[in-house]
Amino acid sequence: MDIVLGLQWGDEGKGKFIDLISENYNITARFNGGSNAGHSIERNGRRITLKMIPSGIFMKGVQNVIGTGTVLDPVSFKKEITNLQTFDNTVQPENNVIISLKAHFVLPTHKLLDVFMEESxxxxxxGTTKNGIAQAYSNKILRxxxxxxxxxAPDFRSRVQHIVERDYKMLTAGGMELPSLEEISNEFFEAVEFLKxxxxxxxxxxxxxxxxxxxxxxAEGSQAAMLDIDHGTxxxxTSSSTTASGASSGLGVSPKNIGEVFGIAKAYCTRVGNGVFPTELFDELGEEIRTKGNEFGSNTGRPRRTGWLDLPALKYAVMINGVTQLVLTKADVLSGLKSVAVCTHYELxxxxxxxxxxxxxxxxxxxxxxxxxxxxxxxTMKSPSxxxxxxxxxxxxxxxxxRIPVAYLSTGPGRNEMLKLTGK
Incomplete structure (x- = not known):
């Protein structure tokens, strides 16, 4: 089993790379996260953002697994399937998407709880995406x-209603304006029927x-190493394990079966939401990189913070994930600059x-x-030369x-705009 994961704070270009190499695999498998992910893929001049569905969905004969370590919002999943089939009506997800029985549900009130906590x-x-991911994972841990x-199960509806009504009562007591309980419950159960x-x-x-x-x-990771619940900032x-070890636990595959670990990183850094960002640029150059690199969240549309490449953080991510091959993206965005910078260390x-x-x-x-x-x-480049x-x-x-090879270099946003420099 090979693994693809992000080495920074997300948005490194994982979806594009997975879409490119997934034809070499029989199965692509998501091991963490939920609909807070946003893997953008370009096909035939059009772009689609996949949230829950693995990025190998467009490859004929490839099975796509949504693993145990994920949390699944059936309402969001139903919308994503509809959007996918509108985008490409030749895709047959009911034939090549397999879902873990042990993946946890994102319930109707989980998103509302996210909003409540962000606004309280x-x-x-x-700076959460307000997709209810943290609430689903926290309730998973609380059992x-x-x-x-x-x-x-015959008592599924009553079990869900018990949780949802409890949450709804708490949110109402907190003074939050809420949609109809009946409305959000019905939407959820209709989506569950679709999921079947x-x-x-x-x-x-x-x-x-x-x-x-x-x-x-x-194995496909969502978010990135520096957003890992244990090892991130x-x-x-995020609320899940985004690292290579997370792929093993999230899919139930022994670590001894891990082969190549492809780490994706930009030639600079971006971050969405709050949190420490030592190399952040606050000047016109930061805005230029944001505009030129189209640095706006694929899932939320939020503008991303931009900064120079952070080598201490990148070394850390490479170390804890056992990265064997680096995939570098967005070097083309920096084209035209007289000089570029890399943070080599921090001085306290x-x-x-x-x-x-x-x-x-x-x-x-x-x-x-x-x-x-x-x-x-x-x-226009077709060769590393x-x-x-x-x-x-x-x-x-x-x-x-x-101390690892840069195996691939992205030359643009398109699916085939990628140079293979070395690697297996």
């Missing part, structure tokens, strides 16, 4: 939630049997130097290494610092 002064505001397999059209099974057994038969699996993180107030860190210092001074910029039309020497120097610097 009693809670830390972290107060329902799973996909429960939808076949799909194959729901013990995906752990399905995946391990596939491996035993010699089939290949590509807490509390401004006490003079301490930090060169690898997941606990990014809020008051640390980023020490920047400036390198010659490049000016080239990446969209066409890359400007400044880009090659930039890539060589990253390889030396990270």
């Amino acid at each position: 002064s009693d809670y830390i505001t972290i 107060q939630n329902v799973r996909v397999g429960d939808m076949y 059209r799909f194959r729901c099974t013990e995906t752990e057994i399905y995946l391990n049997n596939a491996l035993a038969e010699g089939k290949t699996i590509l 807490y509390p401004y993180v 107030e006490n003079g301490e130097i930090v060169s690898v860190s997941g606990l990014l210092p809020e008051n640390g001074k980023p020490i920047l290494k400036w390198m010659n910029g490049w000016n080239a039309d990446f969209s 066409e890359l400007p020497k400044e880009v090659i120097e930039f890539l060589s610097f990253l390889e030396a610092e990270l």
Whole structure:
């Protein structure tokens, strides 16, 4: 099983890369997150954002698994399936999407609870997508939630109603204006009936049997390493494990079966929502990169914060994930700049130097290494030999610092705008 995951704060271009290489695999499998993900894929000059559905959905003969470590919002899933079939009516998701019986549901009141906590002064505001993901995961940990397999139980409706009514009562007491309880409940149960059209099974057994038969699996992570619930920049993180170890637990596949770990990173950094961001740019250059790179959330549309590449954080992400190959995106966005910068380390107030860190210092001074910029039309490049020497120097610097190869370089947003530099 190979793994693709983001190494920064998300939006690195995972969907595009997975769509590109998924034809080499029999199965693509989502191992974490929910409809808070947003993997953008371009096909035939049009773009679609996938939330729950794995990015291998467009490949004929590829099965797409929504694993146990995910949380599934049936209402959002139904809308996504409808949107997918409108986008490409040749796709048959009912035949090639498999859902874990053990994945947890996002219930109707979970989104409302997200909104309530984000708007209440009693809670830390972290900039959540308000998709109810944290609420579903927290109720999972509290053992107060329902799973996909429960939808076949005769008392499923009453169990869900009990939870929803309890939440609704609490939100009402908190003074929140709410939609009709009957309305959101009916929408949920209608979507659950739609969900029953799909194959729901013990995906752990399905995946391990596939491996035993010699089939290949590509595990797909949502969000990114620096948003991991344990290893990210807490509390401004997501609610699940986004790392390579999360792929093993989220899919029920032994770590000994992990092969290549593809880590995706931009040539600069972006972040959506609150949280520490040592290399953030607040000037016109930051705005230029945001505009040129179309740095707006694929799921929410929110403008992304932009900054220089953060090498201490990237080294940390490579280390904890065991990354074997780096995929670098958005170098084309920096084209035209006379010089580009990389943060090589932080200098703390006490003079301490930090060169690898997941606990990014809020008051640390980023020490920047400036390198010659490049000016080239990446969209016309068909071979690595066409890359400007400044880009090659930039890539060589990253390889030396990270001690892994830059195996792929994105040259634009299109599906095929990717150069293979090395790797298997």
